[in-house]
Amino acid sequence: MAAAARAKQCGAGRVILMDRDRELGGILNQCIHNGFGLQLLSQELTGPEYAEHFISEARDAGVETMLDTMVLEVTQSKQIVAVNRDEGLMRIDAKAIVLAMGARERNRGGVIIPGMRPAGVFTAGAAQRFVNMEGYMPGKRIVVLGSGDIGLIMARRLTWEGAKVEAVLEILPFPSGLTRNIVQCLNDQGIPLYLSHTVVDIHGEERVRGVTVARVDSNLRPIPGTEWDIECDTLLLSVGLIPENELTQDVGGELDHVTGGPVVTDEMETSTPGIFACGNVVHIHDLVDNVTREAWTAGEGAARLVAGQQPGGDTVRTRAGDGIRYVVPHVLHLDNLASRDVRLFMRATRPAERVQVEAVVGGEVVFSKFERVVRPAEMVMLTIPAGKVSPGKMGPGKAGPNRAGLNTVSPNCADGGPQPELVVRITPRDRDSAAEGGEKA
């Protein structure tokens, strides 16, 4: 919605928003908890309110919407094949396409839990839809596997609706949800969180009767002898989201195997020219505000492409260095780095305190910021101010005009070829001066 509105506001002629649901807003409509929009709208809204804000914005901007419409295929030549009840099968030739399909939940098959296959095993998001939009409770005694945000939010929600949440189990030694959700969803409700624990068996034939849980070792393998049983009628899974990229894969663009989403430029353009992507399709976010920021970039990028104003010239590839699991976007235009602030989103590999997040080009730290705490669950944003990276800083011979693949994101550049790199890394604060100048990858 934000991408569509922004594209229209930036002068794109005709913008169509296609959604397979019967109303706009997607998953926001079932996220009835508060905490949305604090950064961008300076208000603490619930999901539906946040959605309604952007539905109005899209409508006011003149975006056309097609609901109950399933996009079946997107082609390299930017043709969309879609179907709905009113129009039947449609083929639409677009000048630019923004993919914003979001993510799907990892399910029981995705984490391979042994045991029986009774009723009562749900993903946290499915339970959220039942409780918040359909008016059904999934069960009365609940165990949550995984400490993802939806699972934490649902632990509180189900408690507030009268269920007993027996435990939340997290296989990793640290929570995967936001700290604020640990505080207000678990600690406030007195729900125990067991780190380094997992479900090793599910009991029950017709309906879940209980689960066996165990402590895991540093290789995440259950430790024999540490098992115990928890009686419950429902197991909720909050074990991660997977970017929804079937359409992206059909187009044949380059994917990032860490994020599970497409490789994108700082315009949020995928490696297929004219096809953009934003939000959880690209990488899993924890804050909706960042999804919207990305969507604005994608909308602007799409409008610029249509207007023939795309940045040309050399590009630099980003790479995750020490302490960073991934960084998005993957490709930055030097023109953009010179003329506007460029925002990088990244996740830390492990929790750390008092660190510098550094952007390094050719061994030189071009920009850095201090973070008191970084956690894998909480995305880190580094905004490189305009002009911090200029062609001169790329080092001799690194950003020459003769480099192959000018202007395009070539999959061949993925593995460190001749393309210059911007490495993002995390270094402890006190080693600040010692670490400077030495690129460690």
Add this chain to the structure above:
Amino acid sequence: MSRETSELTCIVCPVGCRLRATVEDGQLVDVQGNSCKRGAAYALDELCAPKRTVTSTVRVEGGFLPLVPVRTRDPIPKDKIAQVLLDIAKIRMDAPIRIHQVVAADVAGTGIDVIASRSMSRVNAPRAE
């Protein structure tokens, strides 16, 4: 005289700043680690009079969905949450509903209203299941 220093996580927004706050006789004398002024206010509230925004749902007749999401307009005292939830559970509404329409005024004697978190159009035909 009671002077107490606590470590707490600010939950005003999803950033989750880690605060170290010192309270003396119901007054905040020091707070560190907050990245905005809301953090200081949160620390004082959390240590002296903790509050939470409550979100839930209310049954709707004739709506696009059988439920409408609702929330307290402002955070309410933490010890009132159970009563607020019980009061919200008793409410029945008729569609259409406007976003931010008052669902229950002065819920559970908190002085704070419960408001609708979304608009909900009226659907006359029974909802397709």
